[in-house]
Amino acid sequence: MTDDSKKFSKISHKASGHVTYGDNNRGKILGTGKVRSSSTVEIKDVLLVDGLKHNLLSISQLCDKNLKVTFEANHCLICHASTNELVFVGKRIQNIYMVDFENTSFDSIACLFAKNDEPWIWHKRLAHIHMGHLNKLVSKHLVIGLPDIKFKSDKLCDACQKGKQVKTSFKSKQHISTSNPLELIHMDMFGPSRTRSLGGNYYALVLIDDYSQFTWTFFISSKSNTFQVFRKFAKVVQNEKDLKIKSIRSDHGGEFQNESFKKFCEHHGISHNFSAPRTPQINGVVERKNRSLEELARTMLNDNSLPKYFWADVVSTTCHMLNRVLIIHVLKLTPYEIFKGRKPNVSYFKAFGCKCFILNNGKSNLGKFDSKADEGIFLGYSLTSKAYRVYNKRTLTIEESIHVAFDEFIDSQANSSGPRNSAELISTGVDLTQPEPEIVVYPSSGATVTSSSAVELPTDWIVPKNISLDNIIGDISKGVSTRSQLGQFYLNVAFVSQLDPKSVSDALKDDHWFLAMQDELDQFKRNDIWDLVPRTKTQQIIRTKWVFRNKLDDSGMIIKNKARLVAKGYCQEEGIDYDETYALVARLEAIRILLAISSLL
């Protein structure tokens, strides 16, 4: 109890009752609150009483707060009842025990700090376990020796952050943060797919309007085309809704974060938001859409066991379908209705990949008795005209046509196994001497399947990745040669042979070597080496040999073909063909002496 309202750190003023003193006088309670006398000690539930001369501490209330008060001859100790830990000390002055909160000594401050650190010490001792867990241990008395204190995580533990920090959680939004279509467009790209689509594309660009969740997909062959596609899209869609795109959101991919995008956004006043690095969650709208599209596309492809190069068509069809049937749970409407303002019509929807017949609508010149329709596979809906996209099995092309009859009820399993069964029937059941039967009758169902219709789809377009070394022209280990190097190279190449002939007959076939040999013989003629004389029986003939040598320059290029005629000296006999052979050769010392003398002179 106190009379001084300045002592309170927190106070709630309400007059509620009185306090009766020993002399039966009554003091009015003006309010209750917290008193924080020094930085570390806080006293709760303090009454502000009118006309009180002294500040009084209630022993009974201290005891209620789980503290123990011990009175001794000249002081009193206020401790925690369970741990015997000192909270503060009162001094006896005459007959009154007084607590001086203003001038608490250094020792007691340290003591009070120790009390504050207690939970953190236990947090450390118990391997940085969570504070809530410690509270549970204490409250349920599951361990012995843990002090009965309130464990509160009132600050961040550095070690815990370093050791245990996790990603921020991303809560799903319960409202739409935009109010108009085209206010925010989410963009992302998935790919490259391993298989090239029929149109030659590897990537799919997915764009979502934030307000309506209306989705567009575009297929592109390389990431560099992303900007052109987006620019086209922006023009079309802004014109359609007569609204402006206000902002776009994408990740930091190079296809979005580039100069062209920056310029475009600056020019049209579009703000380009990027998700934080390595945080795809921020771009979650479109990432989730990617998942839906891919999952559904995979399902539809596998359902019909269609080859993978239809992936672009199936994603496109999925997107078309999702726009019309998805329910945006806040507005309880489909994206199509929100975006276009009318209810979508799904009556023309057909099962993807089902068998269909395409009327040959004057497309090719038919004879009177040729079949009027081609069999095909249903792939989706034309984006530009009211037509179906179908894959013609006869011409192996994709067509857009409205004159299509669908057969959705054939089980896809039977469809795929049908031709194989019929082939089996041909080879086993039916007489082989007959010409190939036009119609085969199923013994069980009685349905007819024409065997000639079993046109096998190509399973995959083969794009070779590992090119064998034989197909690579040139030396791989050689590295890149520049044009100036090549120029020098060809300068020599034009006049010298790159071959190293093994024999004379080889060399005679090559013009360059022939010229080199002619050169050598010309020199013979100039030097007047020999005379042609008739052969006599006593002559010892020495055979000759051509030696071919390519002269190289510093970089190893052939710069000259040199042919030299040598005599086979080993056939010579001493006395007949030669006499003395010793020739004087200078010693290296002699040459060095000459050089030394020349430097001295």
Place this chain on the structure above:
Amino acid sequence: MDVQSAFLNGFIKEEVYVAQLPGFTNYEFPDHVYKLKKALYGLKQAHRSWYERLSEFLIQSGFRRGKVDSTLFIKKAKNDLLFVQIYVDDIIFGSINTLLCQEFSKSMQDEFEMSMMGELHFFLGLQIKQGKHGLFIHQSKYCTELLKKFNMETCKESSTPMAINCYLDTNATGSAVDQTKYRGMIGSLLYLTASRPDIMHNVCVCARFQSCPKESHLTTIKHILKYLIGTRNLGLWYPHGSTISLVGYSDSDFRGCKTDRKSTSGTCHLLGCSLISWHSKK
């Protein structure tokens, strides 16, 4: 300067016949043979005939053959001297009088087909740099090629050609290495000693074990090659203007070989300040 197809210039005294060449047969006389008047490459007497031809020509044009070194020719004209040193078909010549040099080169060109005339840069694999203060002989190009040939160009360089107390013996128990490669290395290194007296001793030590090279010997050679990586630009420096005084030094290691008690001796000779000759021999 260099003489083109030098051996084709030598006259031969003997009667030598060679067969006609395939592809270049004379259609009139297909059975005829050639009687040689001059030497061909490959003939045993080709070197000698060329030397005789050249020396005859030089003596005719007033040169005097050196008495000790018979491949040095000296011509005296008044007070000037012209030196001509021949190494088969490579010729170096020099004189203080430039007129004399020009005269000589002209007379040579008239007689033979010459090429590569001019100031001396490259002679027998020795690169020669003529500077203001002297003459520098080195073989850095040869050295680089040598290292490339033995795949040692990327090795770490070492600061010495050989360990200080390296003692090599026949090492009978060691594992044998490729003899051809070992000899190739020795041969290449021996030529490098033409401008590198610092590796002379080491190469000579290794060369003793050519008949039966072992792993330890190859390691020592590779040590030399590693030393060359860092010192490939070293060479001989012949400064201008020192006095002509021949000084010789020799040393011996007093029966250093532990197996046969033979000494290894070494000598070197300096002419003025220029080192001209050295050798190391057991």
